[in-house]
Amino acid sequence: MVSKVTFYDTTMRDGEQTIGVNFSIDEKIEIAKELDNYGVAAIEAGFPAASQKDFEEVKRIAEVVTNAKVVGLARMVRNDINAVIEATKNAKHPMIHAFIATSPIHREFKLHMTKEEILDKIKADVTFTKQYMQDIVFSPEDATRTEPDFLVASVQTAIDAGATMINIPDTVGYDTPEEYGEVFENLRQNIIGFDTVGWSTHTHNDLGMATANALAGIAHGATEIQGTINGIGERAGNVDMIEAAAAIQVRHEKFNVETDIVLAQSKVISDVVARATCMPVAGNKPIMGRNAFAHESGIHQDGYLKNPETYEILKPEMVGATASLPLGKLSGSHAVMSKLNSLGYDVTRDDMKVIFPIFKSVAEESDLITDEQLKVIMQVVEEKEMVSYQ
Ligand code: KIV
Ligand code: ZN
Numbered sequence: 001m002v003s004k005v006t007f008y009d010t011t012m013r014d015g016e017q018t019i020g021v022n023f024s025i026d027e028k029i030e031i032a033k034e035l036d037n038y039g040v041a042a043i044e045a046g047f048p049a050a051s052q053k054d055f056e057e058v059k060r061i062a063e064v065v066t067n068a069k070v071v072g073l074a075r076m077v078r079n080d081i082n083a084v085i086e087a088t089k090n091a092k093h094p095m096i097h098a099f100i101a102t103s104p105i106h107r108e109f110k111l112h113m114t115k116e117e118i119l120d121k122i123k124a125d126v127t128f129t130k131q132y133m134q135d136i137v138f139s140p141e142d143a144t145r146t147e148p149d150f151l152v153a154s155v156q157t158a159i160d161a162g163a164t165m166i167n168i169p170d171t172v173g174y175d176t177p178e179e180y181g182e183v184f185e186n187l188r189q190n191i192i193g194f195d196t197v198g199w200s201t202h203t204h205n206d207l208g209m210a211t212a213n214a215l216a217g218i219a220h221g222a223t224e225i226q227g228t229i230n231g232i233g234e235r236a237g238n239v240d241m242i243e244a245a246a247a248i249q250v251r252h253e254k255f256n257v258e259t260d261i262v263l264a265q266s267k268v269i270s271d272v273v274a275r276a277t278c279m280p281v282a283g284n285k286p287i288m289g290r291n292a293f294a295h296e297s298g299i300h301q302d303g304y305l306k307n308p309e310t311y312e313i314l315k316p317e318m319v320g321a322t323a324s325l326p327l328g329k330l331s332g333s334h335a336v337m338s339k340l341n342s343l344g345y346d347v348t349r350d351d352m353k354v355i356f357p358i359f360k361s362v363a364e365e366s367d368l369i370t371d372e373q374l375k376v377i378m379q380v381v382e383e384k385e386m387v388s389y390q
Pocket of ligand 1: 171
């Protein structure tokens with residue numbers, strides 16, 4: 001198995017296919033700079049042939065990114081390929097992502113092409129591109145619904161013509177992790193020169209399996225994960241790179257691979273993308289959701305205060321987040337006491353016998369108890385008991 005997994009970001013291409021998302025050039029440049037610092041190996045900056053705006057954006061990003069490869073997307077159409085060559089020509093590391101669909105349904109209804117015509121196109125267009133670009137990603141679109149032997153033939157044709165990275169899109173988010181792993185196994189067994197190119201996963205989240213599928217690909221020989229920040233993308237989105245990178249780190253003993261991702265920058269980049277897309281991250285989303293490191297129930301808060309690892313599998317600071325113990329009707333005396341002490345009250349477990357029932361009666365009527373409400377509760381207790389806890 002591989003010892004290093006790289007990340008290929010497509011927030012500004014597949015991510016921009018999210019309904020209602022249209023980044024401005026300034027937003028794209030800000031995202032590109034953050035991604036470069038985040039440690040991604042490649043940034044797919046757009047689809048240069050799609051519009052003049054896309055072309056200009058890829059061109060500008062190619063000029064500002066210093067570490068990562070800058071990639072433009074192209075259909076296997078000469079005009080698209082030429083647009084990528086031109087838009088990325090000033091990049092330190094230019095790359096093209098050329099794709100053509102290979103599954104029966106796409107061949108018959110979308111492309112109206114036979115298998116032979118598709119193989120010929122792959123051979124001709126990758127050979128043409130290779131004269132101008134060294135780094136070529138080839139994607140057989142809808143790979144997971146393609147006949148396994150035709151997938152092998154398509155990928156082999158691309159490698160023989162000069163592709164340096166093969167991307168396996170689960171375009172419609174259909175596969176289970178077991179099936180997606182098998183796709184890589186089949187390619188590993190049948191592709192001549194499997195180890196001479198890189199292999200990337202590209203998973204969509206239609207059935208909620210994008211992260212599991214990307215990780216299954218890694219377990220079966222993939223070397224790179226294509227994904228987006230916050231999991232944005234067409235329909236239900238793409239694999240969230242932050243989730244995948246965190247899983248690889250937290251379950252290091254299982255995956256046994258390293259990445260260059262600066263995980264502690266996750267919150268910064270997640271916030272930048274959430275702002276630019278006007279799509280706040282859902283509260284219960286893994287890793288970046290505001291509830292991901294929040295513990296409200298008394299049993300959890302008590303365990304957490306005794307040892308955070310009782311309920312936390314990764315430290316929030318590892319991903320640039322912070323833990324919280326919001327106080328509500330399910331909170332226990334231990335957490336309330338700890339909060340009061342942090343607010344400057346000197347209360348003991350004995351004092352809590354008086355304070356906690358009053359807290360409870362207020363909490364039962366509220367969603368969450370704020371610091372201000374706690375101060376009012378303490379005022380009531382101090383007046384009633386004629387003591388001061390400050
Ligand atoms: O999901 C997909 O198939 C794609 C291709 C362009 C690779 O995004
Ligand atoms: Zn996609």
